[in-house]
Amino acid sequence: xxxxxxxxxxxxxxxxxxxxxxxxxxxxxxxxxxxxxxxxxxxxxxxxxxxxxxxxxxxxxxxxxxxxxxxxxxxxxxxxxxxxxxxxxxxxxxxxxxxxxxxxxxxxxxxxxxxxxxxxxxxxxxxxxxxxxxxxxxxxxxxxxxxxxxxxxxxxxxxxxxxxxxxxxxxxxxxxxxxxxxxxxxxxxxxxxxxxxxxxxxxxxxxxxxxxxxxxxxxxxxxxxxxxxxxxxxxxxxxxxxxxxxxxxxxxxxxxxxxxxxxxxxxxxxxxxxxxxxxxxxxxxxxxxxxxxxxxxxxxxxxxxxxxxxxxxxxxxxxxxxx
Numbered sequence: 001x002x003x004x005x006x007x008x009x010x011x012x013x014x015x016x017x018x019x020x021x022x023x024x025x026x027x028x029x030x031x032x033x034x035x036x037x038x039x040x041x042x043x044x045x046x047x048x049x050x051x052x053x054x055x056x057x058x059x060x061x062x063x064x065x066x067x068x069x070x071x072x073x074x075x076x077x078x079x080x081x082x083x084x085x086x087x088x089x090x091x092x093x094x095x096x097x098x099x100x101x102x103x104x105x106x107x108x109x110x111x112x113x114x115x116x117x118x119x120x121x122x123x124x125x126x127x128x129x130x131x132x133x134x135x136x137x138x139x140x141x142x143x144x145x146x147x148x149x150x151x152x153x154x155x156x157x158x159x160x161x162x163x164x165x166x167x168x169x170x171x172x173x174x175x176x177x178x179x180x181x182x183x184x185x186x187x188x189x190x191x192x193x194x195x196x197x198x199x200x201x202x203x204x205x206x207x208x209x210x211x212x213x214x215x216x217x218x219x220x221x222x223x224x225x226x227x228x229x230x231x232x233x234x235x236x237x238x239x240x241x242x243x244x245x246x247x248x249x250x251x252x253x254x255x256x257x258x259x260x261x262x263x264x265x266x267x268x269x270x271x272x273x274x275x276x277x278x279x280x281x282x283x284x285x286x287x288x289x290x291x292x293x294x295x296x297x298x299x300x301x302x303x304x305x306x307x308x309x310x311x312x313x314x315x316x317x318x319x320x321x322x323x
Contacts (some may be wrong), residue, residue, distance in 0.1 A: 003039050009051040011039045016062065020073035021114045025063075027071040048072075079112050096190050096209040099132045101139070133209040134168050135160065138190070142183065144214045145192055149180050152221045154197075157214040159206060168210065175213075176206070179221035182230035183208065193230055195222050202243075203233060243287045248308060250280045250289075253299040263292065279303070 003011065015034050020026045026034075031048055035041045043051075052072065055062055061076040079087070091097060091105045110118045141157075148155045156175045160168040178194040181203070185191075190208040203225070252260060254276050260268070269281035282289065290308045293300050294315060302309040 003041055005041070005047075007039070008035075008041060008043060008047055009054045011035060011041060012048065012051040013055060013060065016072065016074040017077075017114070019114055019116075021117065022063070022068075022073060022075070024114060024116050025068060025070040025073045028065075031072060074114075077112065081113055081117050084109055084112050093188075095132055095188055096138050097132065098134065098136050098138070101136060102132065135209050135212060137212055137214070138209050141208050141211050141214050142190070144216060145180055145183060145208070148216045148221075149182065151216075154179050154217045154219045154221055155214055156217055158212045160210040160212055168212075170212075177217070178204070178206070179224075181221075181224045181228065184230055184234045186234050191234075193233060203228060243285055245284060246286045246305060247281065247283050248286065248289045248293075248305065249303040250282070250293055251277055251301040251303055252280055252296075253277055256296060256299050259296070 012031070012035065015031060015038065016026070019034065028045060028048060032043055032045075035043050052062060052064065060074070063073050063075045065071055088106055088109050091102050091109070094102075097105065145155065154177055156177050159171045159176050161171045163169045177197040178192070179197075180192055180194045182193045183190060184193055184205075191205045192208055192211065193203055193205055195202075196204050251273070257270075257278065260270070260280055264280075264282050264284075271279045271281075273279060286305070286308055290302070290311060293302050293308070294312060297312070297316070302312050
């Protein structure tokens with residue numbers, strides 16, 4: 001379809017978005033040539049002046065020859081190059097986004113920049129691509145779950161696990177039926193927080209990148225517990241372990257202070273000791289806290305609860321190295 005003069009302003013804006021910034025200023029001659037070559041529109045200087053004036057009225061920040069001494073460029077964008085780079089890095093490193101989908105998202109993000117800047121990031125590669133999920137339904141799942149949470153309906157899905165061929169396979173034959181309450185991001189993953197029909201005693205969590213063939217059912221959700229807080233649950237479910245929530249006291253070497261605050265935040269109790277250690281008191285999933293403490297067994301000692309301490313001692317005595 002041939003464009004008419006009514007499209008002049010929109011086409012000029014697209015040219016400024018695509019080809020201009022403070023390092024790539026378009027002269028009047030270049031703008032007129034691009035309008036003709038790209039859109040088949042024959043414009044003159046007065047047409048460009050008029051379209052720029054309209055863009056000014058619409059709030060676009062355009063630098064003009066009177067300011068820069070050269071020509072025209074779009075002086076501000078929704079995202080600057082450093083912000084786009086940050087978003088691109090997040091997509092590349094997010095294991096919940098498949099490698100194919102990562103490439104598609106990167107192309108969309110690059111369009112937020114002028115062409116000259118896109119080449120700066122064309123050689124980025126996916127780091128640890130083997131950690132990327134094979135499940136291409138992640139964003140589809142998020143949309144469905146968001147809708148189900150809003151309308152308070154149960155969902156049914158197949159839950160996956162990795163087999164020895166390194167492919168995702170159904171965890172069990174029958175599908176899971178759950179009442180979805182919220183979604184949470186933790187540990188570089190997306191989780192569904194819900195109650196299972198087969199296990200109604202506590203809130204459960206499922207990795208959204210391992211959900212497949214999701215369907216919204218015409219069945220109302222089991223009401224969400226009145227005291228349930230997604231943010232509080234995520235904070236207490238250390239490494240997204242469920243189970244009993246309790247208070248743990250852990251003695252840590254001083255070198256662990258940064259890791260402790262990175263992991264648990266500042267809403268914790270820390271007491272400095274006299275022997276280059278400090279005592280951490282934190283509330284969360286006892287199973288998750290135990291896992292964390294075992295990870296740092298050379299610099300952390302579980303003081304209480306006694307059951308967690310006993311379990312760590314048992315693991316030390318019954319390790320795979322037989323020492």
